Amino acid sequence: MSKSPKMEKVLDDFAKNIFNRSRQDNCCITCGSTKVNPNDFVDDLLRKEFGISHMCQECQNDTFKEDLSNMTDEHDCESIIAPNGIDCYCRVCGNTLG
Numbered sequence: 001m002s003k004s005p006k007m008e009k010v011l012d013d014f015a016k017n018i019f020n021r022s023r024q025d026n027c028c029i030t031c032g033s034t035k036v037n038p039n040d041f042v043d044d045l046l047r048k049e050f051g052i053s054h055m056c057q058e059c060q061n062d063t064f065k066e067d068l069s070n071m072t073d074e075h076d077c078e079s080i081i082a083p084n085g086i087d088c089y090c091r092v093c094g095n096t097l098g
Contacts, residue, residue, distance in 0.1 A: 015054070028056035030063075 033056040041047045
């Protein structure tokens with residue numbers, strides 16, 4: 001669902017004020033990375049999140065990673081391979097997988 005032009009303006013003004021970047025720029029609103037093309041994200045959920053937050057994959061990882069100190073349930077780590085084909089991490093706990 002797309003946002004109304006008025007809401008887009010509010011969000012863009014907020015981003016300019018906080019991050020000194022426009023949501024219309026072809027970059028991550030948080031760090032300025034230009035890795036914001038659809039193939040730069042590992043899955044559809046993260047691509048969708050970019051449409052909402054305008055944060056690159058790395059900033060999403062940093063922002064939404066769970067606090068591991070509170071994790072009590074054991075789990076089998078799920079492997080996610082980053083677009084560069086090298087970085088693997090668990091999407092549950094954020095641990096880097098070797």
